[in-house]
Amino acid sequence: MLKRISVLILAGATALTMAGCGSGDDGSTSAGGSSGGGDDKIVMGFAQVGAESGWRTANTKDIQESAKTAGIELKFSDAQQKQENQIKAIRSYIQQKVDVIAFSPVVESGWDTVLKEAQNAKIPVILTDRAVDSKDTSLYKTFLGSDFVEEGKKAGQWLVEEYKDSKDDVNIVQLEGTTGSAPANDRKAGFQEIISADPKFKIIASQTGDFTRAKGKEVMEAFLKSNPDIDVLYAHNDDMGLGAIEAIEGAGKVPGKDIKIITVDAVRDGMQALADGKINYIVECSPLLGTQLMDLAKKVIAGEQVPQRVVTEETTFTQEQAKEALPNRKY
């Protein structure tokens, strides 16, 4: 924990820079640090979603390593994709009087009460990766993560281009992420917005695969049984796409050819399947948020201004681009 004295110095030093800042501090900077832990380290409580995907594993590793590099003590919890576990973890961080709380909300709704508790305890909160739908944006200091609507749009734009010369209907099945989560809501909406410009694009089935490989396989098997003419699979992450590939192969079809596949994330296994021709296009979603998160945490604790929204920079990959990128892929 930060010693009270260092917090007072920080607060004094930053008071000048705070003047006139939109998202400057409300005094919460000193609260977390005043718990008298006896050393000078910032303590961050991080409530992770779970370990549902390759993306999440890479994200956890990056956050843990970045905390170490930044000299921040990290208290870490895995909510196993359950909102109630995340709320418990956040309440425990409030009780422990950590200096800052960061979390990636499993779903978008239902956070106001616990965020208010953190605010009342004067512990700043940073959202990473996923958003909440709270109207009161003063409940968190900043939100660091991808633009999921944009990711969905990129997936749709590739599809529109791929089928630009086709007059026939294009039958699409969609594997959605965790129900109620920001990436599932936004990737669906962004994709829909783009493809709805042409009525030949038809989503004939859409169901959650909860961002996991096992569920992706299970749901794709069901899709294949009830829909003999699937042209395209749009999976909200690589893991569900990889599970679906097993189902497609199990049904005697060729992934990437008989059924074109678009996924989101660009983790190593997804990129390998793309390079192997089993996936056709991947929209990148970067899990490497750790360095920016630690930097934002330090600034927030110091009472410095931070932007309300920090959007991650991302790209897209074709099969050829995946072959080039794979040797240097970090995750």
Ligand code: AHR
């Ligand atoms: O919130 C980011 C999403 O969560 C990733 O796309 C997915 O793989 C993960 O589980």
